[in-house]
Amino acid sequence: MPLEILTVPCLSDNYAFIARDAQTGATAVVDVPDAAPIIAALEARGWAPDMVLLTHHHADHVQGLDALLARFPAKVYGAAADAHRLPPLDRALKEGDRFELGAERIEVIDVSGHTVGHIAFHAPGSAAAFTGDSLMALGCGRVFEGTMPQMFASLQKLAALPGETMIYSGHEYTTANGAFALSVEPGNSKLISRIEAVAKARAQDTPTVPSQLSQELATNPFLRADSPEIQASAGCSGADGAEVFAKVRKMKDAF
Numbered sequence: 001m002p003l004e005i006l007t008v009p010c011l012s013d014n015y016a017f018i019a020r021d022a023q024t025g026a027t028a029v030v031d032v033p034d035a036a037p038i039i040a041a042l043e044a045r046g047w048a049p050d051m052v053l054l055t056h057h058h059a060d061h062v063q064g065l066d067a068l069l070a071r072f073p074a075k076v077y078g079a080a081a082d083a084h085r086l087p088p089l090d091r092a093l094k095e096g097d098r099f100e101l102g103a104e105r106i107e108v109i110d111v112s113g114h115t116v117g118h119i120a121f122h123a124p125g126s127a128a129a130f131t132g133d134s135l136m137a138l139g140c141g142r143v144f145e146g147t148m149p150q151m152f153a154s155l156q157k158l159a160a161l162p163g164e165t166m167i168y169s170g171h172e173y174t175t176a177n178g179a180f181a182l183s184v185e186p187g188n189s190k191l192i193s194r195i196e197a198v199a200k201a202r203a204q205d206t207p208t209v210p211s212q213l214s215q216e217l218a219t220n221p222f223l224r225a226d227s228p229e230i231q232a233s234a235g236c237s238g239a240d241g242a243e244v245f246a247k248v249r250k251m252k253d254a255f
Helices: 035-045 065-071 148-159 174-184 189-203 213-219 228-233 241-253
Strands: 004-010 014-020 027-030 051-053 075-079 091-093 098-101 104-110 119-123 128-132 166-169
Touching (some): 004 035, 004 166, 014 035, 014 128, 051 065, 104 148, 148 213, 166 213, 174 189, 174 228, 174 241, 228 241
Parallel strands (some): 051 075, 075 091, 128 166
Antiparallel strands (some): 004 014, 014 027, 104 119
């Protein structure tokens, strides 16, 4: 049975997630931008988290942890490479590590780029990936600490997951990301349709996260370095994927 996953809006545009294995009751919280809405969602359902999974060290993903742990003692999981600047970890993880959330296997993927030490959590049995600020709906995180080739390689790892995988990313940035995507690939009919659907969802205050990987592959410019239209927009027709990605990311930074 797949995990039940709740999307919890936090702060102005962050998301946390609560994942629960109905078979065992095992529950995890993914990232803690703000404790109050997460605690409210847990208490409304009578759930208690067994673990907290942290994707990276940025304050808007960890700053609510102390308050959450004060209400619900839980084990904290995060990247070994980031342990020096994360809250204290009960389990330090690296790429290829696996652990169980009830009956569900969780796999750790190193997705460094936005930060060095950023990790994603993949639940293959539930077709879900918690990607933080790496792969996002119609976008990707800004490359703050890593290199452009590193971020490109991280996104390629995520792009290789099964197409039905749902991408649980850390922010409601989809409207702005869509505007940029359209600027570099205006001829993409699937993108145009998606932007229309995003506008309708946001008009009703409905989250656009999660999104399906197959949809990202069809519309997200950071996964579409092989698109001739995007290559032309970036002025690098025929370039390799990493070069196209770097140019498109720099264009987004200035957009």
